[in-house]
Amino acid sequence: MLEAIAQRFRHLAGDVERWSLRLVDTHHEGLRVRQDVLQPPLNHRSTGAMVSVRQGGGNAYAATCDLSDRGLRECIEAALRWANAVRNRELANLETAPAPPQSAHYRSPVAQGWESWSLKHKVELLRHTCRSLKIGERIVDWEANLAHRRQQVLLTDSRGGRIEQEFHYLYPGLRATANQGTRTQYRSHGSGELACQGGLEQLERVGFTREARRVSEEALALLGAPDCPNARMDALLMPSQMILQIHESIGHPLELDRILGDERNYAGASFVTPEMFGTYRYGSELLNVTFEPGESEELAAYGYDDEGLRAETQTLIRDGILVRGLGGRVSQQRSALPGVACARASDWNRPPIDRMGNLNVEPGESTLEEMIAATEKGILLDTNRSWSIDDSRNKFQFGCEYARLIRNGELAGVVRNPNYRGLSATFWRNLRMVGDYESYRISGTPYCGKGEPNQMIHVGHAAPACLFGDVEVFSG
Amino acid sequence: MAEAQTSHAPDAVETYFRELADLLEAEREPDEQFLLNLSGEDTDFVRFNESRVRQAGHVRQIDVDIDLLCGEQHAAGRLNVSGELRTDWAALNQLLHKLRETRAAVGTDPYLNYARTVVDSYQHRRGGLPQPHRAIGDICAAAEGTDLVGVLASGSVYRAFANHLGQRNWHAADSFNFDWSCFAGNDRAVKARYAGARWRAEELRECMRQVSEALALVKREPRSLEPGRYRVYLSPAALYELVSLLCWGGFDLKAHECRLTPLLKLAMGERRFSSEITLYENNERAFTPAFTREGFAKPDKVTLIEQGRFVNTLNTARSAREYDREVNAGTGYPESLDMAGGQLPQNQALNVLGTGLYIGNLWYCNFSEQMDCRITGMTRFATFWVDQGRIVAPIGPMRFDDSLYRVLGENLIALTRERELIMDASSYHGRSTASARLPGAIVDDFRLTL
Numbered sequence: 001m002l003e004a005i006a007q008r009f010r011h012l013a014g015d016v017e018r019w020s021l022r023l024v025d026t027h028h029e030g031l032r033v034r035q036d037v038l039q040p041p042l043n044h045r046s047t048g049a050m051v052s053v054r055q056g057g058g059n060a061y062a063a064t065c066d067l068s069d070r071g072l073r074e075c076i077e078a079a080l081r082w083a084n085a086v087r088n089r090e091l092a093n094l095e096t097a098p099a100p101p102q103s104a105h106y107r108s109p110v111a112q113g114w115e116s117w118s119l120k121h122k123v124e125l126l127r128h129t130c131r132s133l134k135i136g137e138r139i140v141d142w143e144a145n146l147a148h149r150r151q152q153v154l155l156t157d158s159r160g161g162r163i164e165q166e167f168h169y170l171y172p173g174l175r176a177t178a179n180q181g182t183r184t185q186y187r188s189h190g191s192g193e194l195a196c197q198g199g200l201e202q203l204e205r206v207g208f209t210r211e212a213r214r215v216s217e218e219a220l221a222l223l224g225a226p227d228c229p230n231a232r233m234d235a236l237l238m239p240s241q242m243i244l245q246i247h248e249s250i251g252h253p254l255e256l257d258r259i260l261g262d263e264r265n266y267a268g269a270s271f272v273t274p275e276m277f278g279t280y281r282y283g284s285e286l287l288n289v290t291f292e293p294g295e296s297e298e299l300a301a302y303g304y305d306d307e308g309l310r311a312e313t314q315t316l317i318r319d320g321i322l323v324r325g326l327g328g329r330v331s332q333q334r335s336a337l338p339g340v341a342c343a344r345a346s347d348w349n350r351p352p353i354d355r356m357g358n359l360n361v362e363p364g365e366s367t368l369e370e371m372i373a374a375t376e377k378g379i380l381l382d383t384n385r386s387w388s389i390d391d392s393r394n395k396f397q398f399g400c401e402y403a404r405l406i407r408n409g410e411l412a413g414v415v416r417n418p419n420y421r422g423l424s425a426t427f428w429r430n431l432r433m434v435g436d437y438e439s440y441r442i443s444g445t446p447y448c449g450k451g452e453p454n455q456m457i458h459v460g461h462a463a464p465a466c467l468f469g470d471v472e473v474f475s476g
Numbered sequence: 477m478a479e480a481q482t483s484h485a486p487d488a489v490e491t492y493f494r495e496l497a498d499l500l501e502a503e504r505e506p507d508e509q510f511l512l513n514l515s516g517e518d519t520d521f522v523r524f525n526e527s528r529v530r531q532a533g534h535v536r537q538i539d540v541d542i543d544l545l546c547g548e549q550h551a552a553g554r555l556n557v558s559g560e561l562r563t564d565w566a567a568l569n570q571l572l573h574k575l576r577e578t579r580a581a582v583g584t585d586p587y588l589n590y591a592r593t594v595v596d597s598y599q600h601r602r603g604g605l606p607q608p609h610r611a612i613g614d615i616c617a618a619a620e621g622t623d624l625v626g627v628l629a630s631g632s633v634y635r636a637f638a639n640h641l642g643q644r645n646w647h648a649a650d651s652f653n654f655d656w657s658c659f660a661g662n663d664r665a666v667k668a669r670y671a672g673a674r675w676r677a678e679e680l681r682e683c684m685r686q687v688s689e690a691l692a693l694v695k696r697e698p699r700s701l702e703p704g705r706y707r708v709y710l711s712p713a714a715l716y717e718l719v720s721l722l723c724w725g726g727f728d729l730k731a732h733e734c735r736l737t738p739l740l741k742l743a744m745g746e747r748r749f750s751s752e753i754t755l756y757e758n759n760e761r762a763f764t765p766a767f768t769r770e771g772f773a774k775p776d777k778v779t780l781i782e783q784g785r786f787v788n789t790l791n792t793a794r795s796a797r798e799y800d801r802e803v804n805a806g807t808g809y810p811e812s813l814d815m816a817g818g819q820l821p822q823n824q825a826l827n828v829l830g831t832g833l834y835i836g837n838l839w840y841c842n843f844s845e846q847m848d849c850r851i852t853g854m855t856r857f858a859t860f861w862v863d864q865g866r867i868v869a870p871i872g873p874m875r876f877d878d879s880l881y882r883v884l885g886e887n888l889i890a891l892t893r894e895r896e897l898i899m900d901a902s903s904y905h906g907r908s909t910a911s912a913r914l915p916g917a918i919v920d921d922f923r924l925t926l
Binding site: 037038039040041042043044045046047048060061062063064065066067068070071075078079081082084085086089090091092118119120123140141177179182183184186260261262264265266268269347349350351386387388389390391392395397399417419421449452453454455456475476 | 519520521522523525526528529530531532533534535536537538539543550551552553554555556557558559560563567571574575578581582583585586587588608609612616625626627629655656657659662663665667734735736740741744746839840841842843844845846847848850852853854856873875877902903904905925926
């Protein structure tokens with residue numbers, strides 16, 4: 001279907017100096033059983049076109065969901081109108097953009113397709129899992145949800161480039177809320193961070209059904225737990241919290257468009273400056289961070305970014321030293337810094353900007369048991385609940401759903417409302433131990449917000465558990 | 477003033493909507509009912525950095541949501557459409573087929589709830605929006621000599637509802653929202669908004685003049701601040717950030733019933749806000765549709781908190797049925813929030829503050845302890861040290877962590893008499909129509925932590 005639209009578009013584009021067309025077709029289905037009641041299933045279909053033009057020295061875009069000849073023609077005219085309006089007033093000159101490849105493909109690996117299970121089968125799975133969450137009267141709200149998104153993208157341009165990509169996303173989630181009086185605690189498994197690429201086979205990997213009872217048991221345990229103590233101590237971040245720590249205090253600060261100032265009015269700038277690349281000690285020498293678009297189960301796996309740049313693995317932080325930023329072709333040109341293929345758009349109705357993609361902390365050599373044993377006074381922090389960081393991505397404060405104290409090398413009691421705060425610029429330098437592949441988990445979030453106009457996009461983060469020294473921990 | 481020549485006039489979208497409703501009526505089977513919602517926009521977006529254009533373009537999008545019912549059986553689907561029935565019919569027909577299949581497979585929906593009484597409504601606010609050349613020219617001229625970064629969103633937004641009972645509701649509005657800041661170095665900036673329905677270059681220039689005045693203060697030698705407790709003035713924009721977070725779960729009926737609301741202690745009478753605090757959803761402002769997605773007419777006003785005490789939740793159609801209440805909202809979070817003003821004249825705010833912090837904006841707020849309504853976040857943009865009623869120096873970003881039961885409770889000194897209307901500039905997937913009208917607040921012992 002997308003190719004047929006592209007063919008009509010090529011004819012309509014006529015004598016436009018230079019154009020590119022990104023067609024996106026998305027089909028989203030969502031199922032949710034809350035308190036054992038199936039909510040109306042979601043069934044969303046969206047197809048649209050993003051047209052970018054360069055004409056007379058001006059660059060602009062127009063996007064439309066009217067894919068008729070009339071709609072495409074009007075879309076081209078709107079883009080040309082804006083290209084004319086911005087001529088001589090643009091911040092960046094894009095004339096040297098390389099041509100995308102003539103023919104390229106990417107597809108998420110899927111072992112068991114979404115359609116291979118009937119609607120009834122999927123609903124039964126959710127009903128069963130939801131019932132497993134209700135383990136007592138004090139569980140006052142409980143739900144199991146599962147969604148799937150198939151997205152086909154065709155990127156083509158006036159120089160004959162043509163890239164086809166097909167993505168399959170799976171979004172599993174469990175949540176239990178426990179209450180007694182005015183005290184409420186909740187525990188989740190997969191409120192976004194278990195989202196991944198692939199098919200229904202991923203449910204087994206993430207333990208969708210078997211984790212239900214644990215989720216509710218931990219919610220109840222939190223209800224009766226004491227408050228997290230206020231003290232400086234070691235913090236052992238599990239992968240479900242590492243995702244947020246990586247995202248906010250490495251991912252965003254390394255985005256070149258933030259460093260270039262594009263986001264200063266909204267998402268913010270960065271404490272990282274251009275001269276830091278190549279020399280700045282971001283973390284201890286145990287810290288290795290990689291941009292890995294080829295990690296196919298992660299949310300932001302892809303073959304090419306939305307400007308047609310081939311996506312390849314790149315090291316961003318090596319042995320603690322900052323070596324490369326997160327910026328697509330335009331930001332690389334503007335900053336004269338190396339970057340990665342990460343110019344991405346949330347949908348057909350938004351232009352590409354710099355996004356994180358899959359941003360991973362490489363595993364180290366310590367087992368989880370070794371890290372606990374090496375901790376005299378500390379806390380294990382699991383599953384992000386609250387996040388806040390300044391506009392330069394330096395002063396942060398994060399909270400978790402669940403925590404256990406560590407005393408003299410052993411896990412101790414559960415504590416509730418754990419929070420910790422620090423500075424990105426020093427926090428990673430206190431990385432004491434990095435977990436091995438045993439604790440390494442693939443996760444991510446579909447909810448990374450940025451850009452003007454705003455864009456919510458998928459990013460992937462994989463990490464092992466990591467131990468940090470001298471962290472300010474406190475109760476909420 | 478020439479108006480924008482968008483390729484699809486709002487009238488054409490309205491005609492499309494009415495024809496689509498009629499088509500669904502003709503296509504529905506005898507035992508079927510339907511709800512139809514349309515949501516769309518034609519928007520120009522211009523993004524600026526360093527007072528030049530970073531990205532510019534136009535977005536046209538129309539989504540239709542169809543709920544196909546058969547008694548209590550319910551299936552829902554969304555499709556984006558071209559705006560021409562002949563083009564869209566195949567996809568619409570396919571969706572109807574899919575919904576009939578789904579409906580049969582999933583059984584009854586115990587919380588299905590839609591308006592059975594027909595209440596039509598019509599609102600179409602036409603404005604004077606700038607053409608591309610003019611918008612860019614006016615902004616670049618006004619910003620000359622400054623480092624401006626931000627976004628202009630300008631165009632028409634549409635919302636509509638129809639059902640099998642013949643109800644028809646239409647809401648369309650032309651509007652622009654220019655949300656920007658001017659920088660005088662890292663972390664030293666002034667933020668401003670110019671929003672409305674009729675673009676006037678002279679109004680933009682006046683906004684820019686006020687920004688320039690504030691920018692002169694931002695350029696002064698900054699003062700460093702230690703964490704601690706400070707007397708502060710929260711501007712309406714800063715207060716908006718706190719109240720916006722409170723709105724997520726603070727008033728939603730389901731969040732209250734599931735004991736997840738940050739206002740649980742307030743609702744149960746365990747805590748109170750100051751008697752100066754009165755909050756209500758003011759639907760009379762009419763920037764949002766007067767109808768819900770299930771066809772219920774919204775009440776003109778829903779009082780949420782009155783003189784510090786919790787009064788009402790916002791009850792969406794589904795939650796209202798689940799918990800046996802009256803529908804009074806389209807969403808569980810306020811979209812047209814008003815906070816009552818206080819007694820303090822705005823021009824005396826700094827004098828009453830005395831010595832402390834003037835906080836122009838807060839940012840990235842989140843709950844550090846939801847059940848205690850405790851919020852952390854950052855100061856951002858224009859924040860100043862004030863000495864004996866005079867602004868003396870800018871302050872760099874500071875983290876706060878405090879409970880709203882303290883900030884809007886025992887530590888609230890005064891609210892300003894004047895209030896500011898803030899138009900939500902967010903545009904995830906589509907442009908927001910939300911707004912809030914708030915006073916400024918003087919607060920004692922505000923906790924800065926980092």
